[in-house]
Amino acid sequence: MTEQGVGIALLLGGFLGLMILRVPVAFALGMSSVVTAIYLDLPILMVGQRMVNGLFSFTFLAVPFFILVGNIMTEGGISDRLVKFAEVLVGRFRGGLAQGNVVASTFFGGISGSSVADVASIGSFLIPAMKKRGYSPEYSVAVTVTSSVQGVLIPPSQNMIYYALAAGGLPIGKLFLAGYVPGVLLSIALMILCWLAAVRQNHPTGDTYGLWNSLGIVGRASVGLFTIVIIIGGIVGGVFTATESAAVAVVYALLVTVFIYRTMDRQKMRRIMAGTLASLGMVVAIIMTSSAFGFLLSYLKVPTILSDYILSQSSNPATILLMINILLLVLGMLMDMGVLILVMTPILLPIAIKIGVDPIHFGIIMILNLGIGVCTPPVGTSLMVGCGIGDVKIERTLAALLPFYMAMVAVLVLVTFIPALSLGLANFFE
Amino acid sequence: MLALPSAIQSLARFVDMLNRIARSACNRLLELIVAVTFMQVVLRYIFNSPTKWSEEAAMLCLVWYGMLATAICVRDHHHIAIVFFRDLLGKTGGYVLDVFAHLIILCFALVLLFSGSKLVDLAGVALLPASGIPKYLLYYSAFTGGALIVLNAITNIVTGSLRPDEFAEPETTS
Numbered sequence: 055m056t057e058q059g060v061g062i063a064l065l066l067g068g069f070l071g072l073m074i075l076r077v078p079v080a081f082a083l084g085m086s087s088v089v090t091a092i093y094l095d096l097p098i099l100m101v102g103q104r105m106v107n108g109l110f111s112f113t114f115l116a117v118p119f120f121i122l123v124g125n126i127m128t129e130g131g132i133s134d135r136l137v138k139f140a141e142v143l144v145g146r147f148r149g150g151l152a153q154g155n156v157v158a159s160t161f162f163g164g165i166s167g168s169s170v171a172d173v174a175s176i177g178s179f180l181i182p183a184m185k186k187r188g189y190s191p192e193y194s195v196a197v198t199v200t201s202s203v204q205g206v207l208i209p210p211s212q213n214m215i216y217y218a219l220a221a222g223g224l225p226i227g228k229l230f231l232a233g234y235v236p237g238v239l240l241s242i243a244l245m246i247l248c249w250l251a252a253v254r255q256n257h258p259t260g261d262t263y264g265l266w267n268s269l270g271i272v273g274r275a276s277v278g279l280f281t282i283v284i285i286i287g288g289i290v291g292g293v294f295t296a297t298e299s300a301a302v303a304v305v306y307a308l309l310v311t312v313f314i315y316r317t318m319d320r321q322k323m324r325r326i327m328a329g330t331l332a333s334l335g336m337v338v339a340i341i342m343t344s345s346a347f348g349f350l351l352s353y354l355k356v357p358t359i360l361s362d363y364i365l366s367q368s369s370n371p372a373t374i375l376l377m378i379n380i381l382l383l384v385l386g387m388l389m390d391m392g393v394l395i396l397v398m399t400p401i402l403l404p405i406a407i408k409i410g411v412d413p414i415h416f417g418i419i420m421i422l423n424l425g426i427g428v429c430t431p432p433v434g435t436s437l438m439v440g441c442g443i444g445d446v447k448i449e450r451t452l453a454a455l456l457p458f459y460m461a462m463v464a465v466l467v468l469v470t471f472i473p474a475l476s477l478g479l480a481n482f483f484e
Numbered sequence: 485m486l487a488l489p490s491a492i493q494s495l496a497r498f499v500d501m502l503n504r505i506a507r508s509a510c511n512r513l514l515e516l517i518v519a520v521t522f523m524q525v526v527l528r529y530i531f532n533s534p535t536k537w538s539e540e541a542a543m544l545c546l547v548w549y550g551m552l553a554t555a556i557c558v559r560d561h562h563h564i565a566i567v568f569f570r571d572l573l574g575k576t577g578g579y580v581l582d583v584f585a586h587l588i589i590l591c592f593a594l595v596l597l598f599s600g601s602k603l604v605d606l607a608g609v610a611l612l613p614a615s616g617i618p619k620y621l622l623y624y625s626a627f628t629g630g631a632l633i634v635l636n637a638i639t640n641i642v643t644g645s646l647r648p649d650e651f652a653e654p655e656t657t658s
Contacts (some may be wrong), residue, residue, distance in 0.1 A: 074579045077588045078563035080554070084592045102599030102626045109550045110543050110622065115521065116513060116548070129641040226572070295523065301521035327511045332562045339563060343548060347621030390564055432568065 057094070061354045065090040069219055069347070075211050080339035081392050087346040093202075094353075101346045108345025109338055111221060112297055113226065120210045123281060123307045124166030125329050129322045130311030132278045133175040135162050141260050142268045144245075150260025151187055152197045153245050153410055155180045159201035160241045161275075164282040165207030172202035173436045173443070187258055193251065195437075195444040196454040200462060201244055202436050203425040206391070207237035207418075210285050210300065214328075215391055215419045216341070220348065220399035224413055225427030226296035227289040232414050232480040236422055236469045243461040260440065261481035278313055281307060290483050295397025310317045337392060344396040351400055361405040371409040378402055379423055386427020390435070392423055411473075417478040422469055426462045492642050499639040503559050506632060513549045518544045534619045537615035544622055551629025558589060558635040561648035583644035590637040597630030635637070
């Protein structure tokens with residue numbers, strides 16, 4: 055075996071082996087990099103240096119800010135305001151609460167970039183409410199969990215920032231804009247399903263509010279939703295960078311929850327900081343070690359070898375995109391989304407570029423695809439949280455989830471093969 | 485559960501105190517990062533006088549935050565890991581894997597600590613380009629984070645705290 059071959063085996067085999075043996079992902083990435091660096095006679099200092107430099111990034115600064123905005127708004131009670139807002143919009147339709155769930159998640163996605171946070175906060179209101187109105191617990195969980203994928207597609211989205219970083223620096227604003235149409239398309243697909251289910255299973259309409267009540271609800275939710283205008287307007291209008299707009303959004307979210315919603319207190323503030331530390335600590339550890347890992351991957355020319363191999367199998371872009379999608383769907387069922395974006399982007403993006411796929415478009419494909427994995431067993435985090443709230447076993451939700459999976463895959467196929475869905479809006483604002 | 489020897493208990497208390505300090509340092513750093521970045525926007529748009537140092541200062545704080553938070557998450561078992569196979573192995577086998585994982589964390593942290601201290605030496609008197617902040621401050625974070633991970637991994641092993649306590653509330657030191 056050549057030195058390169060052994061190096062690749064050590065790096066990839068070590069990573070997978072350590073991960074199977076329960077070593078936390080961040081440390082599996084780090085330790086396999088260390089061992090490979092020693093074998094290749096690279097200075098071991100390189101690992102520490104790559105780790106520090108991987109985090110020394112102005113773009114990444116947006117991630118803690120977005121996590122903070124999401125946590126502040128959630129603790130500050132944005133979720134129940136958004137739920138009521140969604141009910142005002144679609145509650146009068148058949149299956150109104152299920153439709154409202156999808157709509158609320160779509161808006162929540164504009165504030166928080168995490169699908170798990172979406173399930174935890176929107177779900178803790180809507181799953182019990184849906185059960186009370188006679189929806190089956192399995193169906194309530196299925197709607198909540200699948201609609202949470204909006205959280206990663208509708209900007210702001212931490213996962214898009216990971217992608218931009220792993221791709222070696224893409225314009226965040228363009229990537230954010232590219233997520234809107236696919237996100238809304240997914241919402242529409244899910245809402246059609248909810249309507250069909252409502253007709254077949256005779257689901258009730260949701261609550262309706264009088265005109266003045268409705269206006270009040272819309273007003274209260276809009277104050278929170280203005281965060282979206284700050285972030286997206288700021289970036290698209292060229293006023294702020296993504297990082298700056300996120301910092302402004304943190305300050306705005308604090309002002310709203312302290313002075314307008316009047317829901318913030320010291321205890322909540324502590325919970326926000328503790329929650330941010332727990333989720334951010336996990337993320338930054340992976341960002342840092344995957345930066346060393348990614349360096350070794352390209353040092354060993356793994357992306358080139360793999361893309362040569364794949365391109366020798368088929369030169370048809372559609373076939374290759376299909377293969378990549380299937381690979382990602384399988385990996386997404388087994389592993390965490392953020393990790394996969396950081397590890398797989400440097401490997402797969404060169405292939406995508408070679409067959410003429412725009413990097414922005416490829417990012418959206420990847421994020422939607424891995425978003426589906428968040429809703430599937432065995433390691434779908436959103437699914438686990440949703441089942442916890444709904445108090446149902448994961449196996450029992452699968453029948454209810456099946457039509458939703460099919461809808462998501464259908465949207466994935468559309469997004470994969472119609473680049474304009476992702477790039478249209480992004481290029482329009484260029 | 486048997487009571488732990490008092491030496492181990494004192495070690496755990498000492499390490500937990502260090503973690504509380506690290507935790508509140510992290511919270512202050514995060515507040516500082518938000519404040520500095522927000523200030524930069526205000527200075528640029530309202531006073532039309534952008535600063536040169538603020539981006540680098542915020543990024544430096546972020547690296548420190550990251551290293552400390554990584555260490556704290558080791559003690560609190562917040563790092564994601566695949567526990568599927570461990571759970572298949574039953575009690576003893578599962579325990580062996582838990583210890584093994586912590587030993588790997590320990591080894592990696594030693595590498596981080598070592599390379600951090602070397603990088604501090606190598607940085608010498610170099611400065612970060614925009615802000616003029618000494619570059620070794622950046623690499624001290626790797627040294628400090630590595631050291632705290634080493635302590636946390638050892639403490640987890642000797643106190644037998646090897647997996648998350650499902651009923652624990654997250655710690656909320658301000």
